[in-house]
């Protein structure tokens with residue numbers, strides 16, 4: 297089964313409970329637009345290399361496409377389309393005036409020098425300049441892209457358009473019109489959901505053990521916020537392996553160790569398992585997922601918990617910070633064992649929500665304080681959590697199906713209001 301087929305199954309469970317028209321159901325089976333380009337990039341050696349690159353808009357009934365851009369060796373059209381599908385429902389759930397989109401380049405960015413990375417980033421914008429735009433499709437960071445890359449891309453777009461267009465990309469450096477707190481937003485949003493969940497359960501952070509897969513923008517910042525709030529973070533991992541201490545890891549020390557050294561390249565050069573500053577056990581990424589913990593937080597890539605390992609999961613609750621780390625079938629198996637899975641379209645929505653704030657600030661020529669951003673984010677995340685919680689109680693479904701129900705109801709209204717759209721409308 298492809299990633300997209302798996303993701304569509306979660307939507308199907310929500311569709312069954314709503315009286316949607318056949319037209320709407322058919323439209324939600326297909327992306328609005330899907331473009332593949334080849335990016336020729338001059339390597340430092342003088343050789344030319346061509347990288348496949350994608351941008352998919354899944355649905356734009358609620359507004360311009362919105363979603364991150366990933367540099368990863370496993371990027372393909374199925375991945376990007378599925379990520380755009382999730383963005384569609386995430387933006388609908390958070391009531392953002394955006395549709396869902398995603399982009400990616402099939403490349404191992406860790407093998408590139410900083411200059412090669414910059415040329416690749418600018419080449420992406422050269423290729424997709426006609427496809428994106430503040431009212432059309434607005435990229436942002438995702439796995440192995442960051443604020444520096446967004447800055448190069450915003451600059452390349454301005455160069456092509458011969459004017460400043462900051463709202464074309466979010467997650468930019470503050471100096472180029474970025475928003476305060478965008479760098480922490482995915483983690484903060486997840487923390488707010490966890491906090492809202494905790495408020496409804498009789499449990500204190502000090503009694504709660506947590507394992508986190510992925511120690512990048514989302515995972516490392518969330519580990520820090522949980523550690524600061526008193527949670528016992530017992531295991532964290534990166535792409536090379538995991539470290540574990542049942543008494544609780546020294547998260548600030550690990551973060552300090554992991555933080556990249558520009559001299560070593562653009563990406564974090566160090567593997568957590570090589571850190572010898574702290575006392576911990578070295579375990580595999582698979583072992584981390586199967587630890588006996590209260591909260592398991594996959595914050596790396598999709599397809600990590602599948603029907604293969606779902607039976608071995610011992611966590612009490614899973615918060616999906618990554619997009620699609622738990623397959624639909626695995627989520628059903630876990631729910632049958634009373635393991636709740638709070639879905640990524642809710643838990644990781646803090647990133648795109650602050651991206652929306654950045655887009656609004658750019659369009660209004662404003663710059664909000666960090667407190668203002670955090671306060672607005674908190675209000676939206678808690679409101680989304682409560683709407684999903686209420687839908688779950690009303691319909692007696694899982695958290696995942698409840699989140700799709702809420703998002704789908706909103707999207708359905710927009711699709712209906714658009715009327716019949718049988719004509720071909722160029723997305724380019």
Ligand SMILES: NC(=O)C1=CN([C@@H]2O[C@H](COP(=O)(O)OP(=O)(O)OC[C@H]3O[C@@H](n4cnc5c(N)ncnc54)[C@H](OP(=O)(O)O)[C@@H]3O)[C@@H](O)[C@H]2O)C=CC1
Pocket residue numbers: 437438439440441482509510511512513514515533534535536564567581595596597598617618619644645647648
């Ligand atoms: N950034 C954002 O704003 C948002 C991100 N997300 C989602 O969160 C997830 C993480 O994104 P983000 O933190 O931005 O990405 P980053 O590139 O900042 O970090 C990715 C992290 O995952 C680790 N990793 C990579 N492969 C594996 C693996 N096979 N097993 C364990 N760890 C692995 C990396 O390890 P290493 O350091 O060794 O490379 C790194 O620590 C993705 O699913 C993304 O789509 C969702 C919403 C918003």
Ligand SMILES: O=C(O)CCC(=O)C(=O)O
Pocket residue numbers: 362363364365383386434435436437438466467619644645647648649651
């Ligand atoms: O900030 C954004 O626009 C999108 C972030 C993203 O890619 C995601 O939520 O998966």
